[in-house]
Amino acid sequence: MNGAQDLGGQMGFGPIELEENEPNFHANWEERAFAVTLAMGATGSWTLDASRFARESLPPATYLSSSYYEIWTRGLEKLLVANGLATDEELRQGRILQPARPVRRVLTADAVAGTLAKGAPVEREAHQAARFRVGDKVRSKRIHPEHHTRLPRYARDVPGTIEAVHGVHVFPDTNAHGKGEQPAWLYGVLFKGTDIWGPDSDPKLSLRIDLWEPYLDLA
Amino acid sequence: MSDHDRDHVHDHDHSELSEIELRVRALETLLTEKGYIDPPALDALIETYETKIGPKNGARVVAKAWADPDYRARLLEDATAAIAELGFTGRQGEHMVAVENTQTTHNMVVCTLCSCYPWTVLGLPPVWYKSAPYRSRAVRDPRGVLAEFGLKLPEETEIRVWDSTAEVRYLVIPRRPEGTEGWSEERLSGLVSRNSMIGTGLAHDPGTREDAA
Numbered sequence: 001m002n003g004a005q006d007l008g009g010q011m012g013f014g015p016i017e018l019e020e021n022e023p024n025f026h027a028n029w030e031e032r033a034f035a036v037t038l039a040m041g042a043t044g045s046w047t048l049d050a051s052r053f054a055r056e057s058l059p060p061a062t063y064l065s066s067s068y069y070e071i072w073t074r075g076l077e078k079l080l081v082a083n084g085l086a087t088d089e090e091l092r093q094g095r096i097l098q099p100a101r102p103v104r105r106v107l108t109a110d111a112v113a114g115t116l117a118k119g120a121p122v123e124r125e126a127h128q129a130a131r132f133r134v135g136d137k138v139r140s141k142r143i144h145p146e147h148h149t150r151l152p153r154y155a156r157d158v159p160g161t162i163e164a165v166h167g168v169h170v171f172p173d174t175n176a177h178g179k180g181e182q183p184a185w186l187y188g189v190l191f192k193g194t195d196i197w198g199p200d201s202d203p204k205l206s207l208r209i210d211l212w213e214p215y216l217d218l219a
Numbered sequence: 220m221s222d223h224d225r226d227h228v229h230d231h232d233h234s235e236l237s238e239i240e241l242r243v244r245a246l247e248t249l250l251t252e253k254g255y256i257d258p259p260a261l262d263a264l265i266e267t268y269e270t271k272i273g274p275k276n277g278a279r280v281v282a283k284a285w286a287d288p289d290y291r292a293r294l295l296e297d298a299t300a301a302i303a304e305l306g307f308t309g310r311q312g313e314h315m316v317a318v319e320n321t322q323t324t325h326n327m328v329v330c331t332l333c334s335c336y337p338w339t340v341l342g343l344p345p346v347w348y349k350s351a352p353y354r355s356r357a358v359r360d361p362r363g364v365l366a367e368f369g370l371k372l373p374e375e376t377e378i379r380v381w382d383s384t385a386e387v388r389y390l391v392i393p394r395r396p397e398g399t400e401g402w403s404e405e406r407l408s409g410l411v412s413r414n415s416m417i418g419t420g421l422a423h424d425p426g427t428r429e430d431a432a
Contacts, residue, residue: 008331094245
């Protein structure tokens with residue numbers, strides 16, 4: 001979706017704020033928001049793609065004026081309500097008003113190290129041959145879906161070259177919306193800065209963007 | 220303490236909490252009551268990223284690649300497997316790619332759409348990496364961004380920006396500083412800054428590093 005999260009090429013945000021010896025967390029609530037989000041993810045109630053969509057579909061003004069863990073918190077609240085695991089009233093009061101619904105798994109302290117070390121690989125078995133090969137000239141599609149997508153706006157309808165074939169990966173556009181993994185070939189596509197930004201681009205700039213086959217056409 | 224005092228302390232406590240603090244506290248309390256989350260697991264998650272998983276991991280990978288040509292070749296061929304040799308695997312590092320800076324090309328990593336970052340080797344991303352100024356400009360004006368990090372590259376240097384749009388995570392291998400011939404991996408790893416592995420910095424100069432130490 002063309003939400004506030006799609007920031008590539010936008011202007012006017014000012015200088016980057018750097019902090020020497022920055023801590024992982026700037027307040028206790030950030031630690032808790034981080035850990036609660038990961039622990040709820042581990043229950044298997046939604047996909048990582050669904051949680052990204054929950055964050056990016058926050059109203060743009062909210063997204064842009066919230067700190068990152070605030071965005072995570074608001075996204076998590078949406079997911080809990082949408083999946084029937086909590087109600088707005090429960091979130092407001094911070095106490096249980098409806099019986100809990102069963103979840104697939106509850107992450108315990110002794111399982112944390114193993115769960116993190118295992119991760120959640122998204123590469124799947126290939127059932128058909130890749131449409132493109134390294135060196136192929138392609139063009140990204142001109143699309144503006146309202147659903148979750150990982151084709152950034154700045155990289156749409158641009159010519160590029162296939163530089164890597166990563167394998168078959170879970171397709172976020174469907175996986176974010178309960179429509180299954182629908183794995184598709186994923187490519188590393190090379191774009192020239194001038195093809196994306198025009199004559200004002202840094203002439204020495206190139207961009208490498210990972211794009212799924214459904215985002216691309218042969219040029 | 221009387222009941223009255225206790226209530227007073229309670230109210231006072233709450234009045235000092237911001238809206239987001241109250242919100243997160245309510246969330247954790249509710250989800251714990253529901254039995255969806257286990258507070259000791261939350262502590263373990265935080266502890267892991269505070270003490271075990273961070274840029275020291277990535278620095279070991281880079282130092283080994285500098286010191287051991289066979290390892291460097293394996294890292295460039297299959298970074299996920301090469302990084303796993305050092306025991307770094309899993310969440311937000313399931314599909315790793317290492318990209319090497321050269322005399323002619325400088326690599327820099329961003330996630331314009333959210334905050335994708337190679338957690339297994341760098342830990343959690345800093346605030347600036349997740350911020351709108353960096354995400355918006357890294358892809359359009361990387362030289363301007365690098366200047367804000369105090370890094371000025373020669374005009375003829377090619378800049379390649381990697382936008383982490385999928386689950387592939389990128390680790391930049393910075394150039395090995397001169398004057399480090401014969402250094403041990405451990406000593407080399409001290410030169411590998413976090414930013415040098417994102418591409419917003421270079422490895423530390425051994426001279427200045429030793430002066431500073």
